[in-house]
Amino acid sequence: MAERANPYSDLPPEAYWRSAVAEAGLYGMNGLWASRWVLPSDARFATFGSCFAQHISRALVARQIGWINAEPSPGRCPVEIARKYNYGIFSARTANIYTAAQLLYLVQLATGEIAADAAEFWEEKGRVYDSLRPAIEPEGFANRDEALLSRRSMIRAFRRSITEADVFVFTLGLTEGWENAATGQPYPMCPGTVAGRFDAAAHVFRNYRVAEVSADMGAALDAMRRLNPGLKVLLTVSPVPLTATASGQHVLVATTYSKSALRAVAGELAAADPGVDYFPSYEIISGAPARAGFFAPNMRSVEAAGVELVMKHFFAGLDRSGPAAHGREAATEVEREEATEARMAAEDLACEESLLEGFNRG
Amino acid sequence: MAERKGLPDLLILGDSHTAALKSGCDAHGLKAEVLGFSGNLWHAGYIALNRAQDLRVRGAAMQARIKTVEDSLGGGSVLRPDLPVLASVGFHLGRLVPPFGFRNHVTEREAFDAEEDRLFASSAMVADYAQHFRVAHLRFLRRLSRLVPLTVVAPPHFYTGQNYAAFYGFLAEAIRGTGVRFCDPREAWGGDGAPLGAEFLSADGVHGNEAYGERIVGHMLEQGLIKRRAD
Incomplete structure (x- = not known):
């Protein structure tokens, strides 16, 4: 019997599970993702989101691809001190942004729609903690003024990440979160866990529905594009399961809901908006081909081999073949450092002369 | 050990701020020997105490500077229990603050x-940063204080630019925290924390002048932080 023509007749091998997955095997899969944009060769990426997003930051830095570090550590800061103060993890010191509600709140801070001092500060044993990022400083801040200045610094840097980026990479992490019942302020983690004090009347649990995540993401993207109309947004979903759920469900079921909802929103946004793309890190780690083999023995943390494979697909699909669009800005920072070095050298000279003058008098 | 006749009242040890201290000693009739090295060398950790508790500096030319002072003191180590040391060591802000x-x-x-493009760094961050680059200096001062009668004096508090006051304040507390005798020039100028006036600065803008030296040394004498030799 002659083969009948149908829409599946001419599909490429990637369209068939047998050829694309079963026979290709985990490390033989190709074409998992191809960027929908041709980016400039010196494209700049801002990275934010849940903890898995930091792998993208690191991979970009390691390959010397334009990662925006809008809130770097102070100059010549030892690596261990920078790490202690959470510098260099995301493009600004936002700490993890787990939910779409959190992202929207931060974007509204960046646009000025919400005042910098609107979100709570928590005082504990003489130190002050920022409720938006309670673990950003290992011992909290010396006082409220300092905590607010640091928050304003983060907001400035977060805004710059948006305005200077070609691509805003955002990793969606959770649907579950906590909010202030009166103000609606979302918390990155439940008050009373890392800092603050839990108050059942003031703090409400939210397990955001697909429509809510979608609305928050949509509002956040709109606001970001008001700051940078050309901004492209690359979404990923963190494959890291929930540490705990307050939903009342089994944590495995809650995790599946959370990731499914986020995956659905990411897909919807990418389908509806040519300025949004979805990169399948979630599928690479959590999909059947990996047989959960990339998870550490706690079945939660992602092992380095998994991250490496994710990044291999990320860079294989990235298209940076467009003409360079930046360049000059990087040079400016170098020039500023050189100018300071020159001033320091001049001061050294003055010091030497002062010493010699001292010998003359002696 | 009996005090040796002819020793100066003080050995001034430190960075380029030793010049103003020497001039202040001269103004008050204190006999002082000076052993000064650029703040750059102090910052880089090129000057240290060896196992024999002698002062050592990297580089033959610099080491020769120590030898010259040793000879002028009649031989032996420059560090001796009968020779008080006034040290301008541990700040060297010109190498620490600009890179920050x-x-x-x-x-x-x-x-x-x-x-709009400025970023804020917390006081805890400043403390960890400064501590990292000055922990060896603080250890040096603690060791030195066990060898000689030691007074550490902070540099003139004129603050050439951003962040100087924060680092100055942290290091002053850190040095005080080592337990060594310490002179904070801000206290000699009323203790209100206001930057030093231009009339106390030298033409290069980064060192105290003779008027500064006279006042700070006078303050240390008044406070008993340094003394005239009794002999």
């Missing part, structure tokens, strides 16, 4: 508000 600000970090609200 390479990426526009500031530590005060006014500076943060002044420019």
